[in-house]
Amino acid sequence: MTSPEALLATLGPLLAAESRAEAPAAGVEPGDLEQAVWVRLLERLRDDGAPERPADWLRRAVRAEARRARRSSARELRYRPGGEPGSPESPEGSVLGAEHRRGIRDAVSRTPGPCPRVLAAMLDPADPTYREIAGTLGISQGSLGPTRSRCLGCLRRMLAAEVPLPGVRGRVP
Template sequence: MDLLKELGPLLSAEAAAEAPLAGMDPADLEQAVWVRLLERDRQGPAPAEPARWLRRAVRAEARVARRRAQREVPYAGPAGCADEASEHGPEGEVLHREQDRAVRSAVARLPGRCPELMTAFLSPRDLTYREIAGELGISQGSLGPVRSRCLGCLRRMLAAEVEAPGLRGRER
């Protein structure tokens, strides 16, 4: 209990400093750190340098919250109930352009013929398989397998750039 009294003010100050950047309430951040300390207590003795451990724990919990916020997608509700202002407003347009830029940048870094093939599939002209095969000089029958390999490569490339979420629940 002495540890609680000793670290309480420091934790409050650290949480108040880190919480806004993590997009969370300082009290929630404090609670997450206390839980982390209790879990650590069950595993072994208290940290040798409690103040240093606490600062690191606050920053780690804030990082977790930021990553979670980046991965989470708000639920739009039943079809037709989504807020149209957020979809078609300036923010939605900027997000759409940023996603488009990121995908096109990754496509340009693909090996072999993948960049030109994927660019043809992403074309606003909405080309058919026959038109794409004619433009690229590839047989129409091989477009599917080549496209599949290119998409696999793109998936691996993007997975290396974006950390996959950790396992939860019974998956361990």
């Protein structure tokens, strides 16, 4: 039986070559692939002893680890740190965007007549077509456009009345 140290010394160059060959296709660093195979080999030595044909076992292990790395990298999401405070990618930007959307939905619910239903249908995340919206609301497709325009005008006037005009800056009355 070969000692683990001798086995590790003889397989080192082969593992390095196999890892360099398989790593680019797996999207990992060759050193990471080598390390994973070394761990697998040491676990095997502890549990079952040395493989009968170590070089063949090593090649199969490198390919198996490369497949595992490809599968896991396909499911992983890259970390994208937030941008400047207030940008849409930052946590503050997300909260501000959600607050903005909530304010718009609240204003939509206060519009008169059929406007809340029409505007809510237009804001639907599923992005329905005019035909689908008209069918849902029970109105003709031809009247949907003018109704939408009147409702948006009403919403614009409501929001403009709620937002104070910018004051004169730098002037003391």
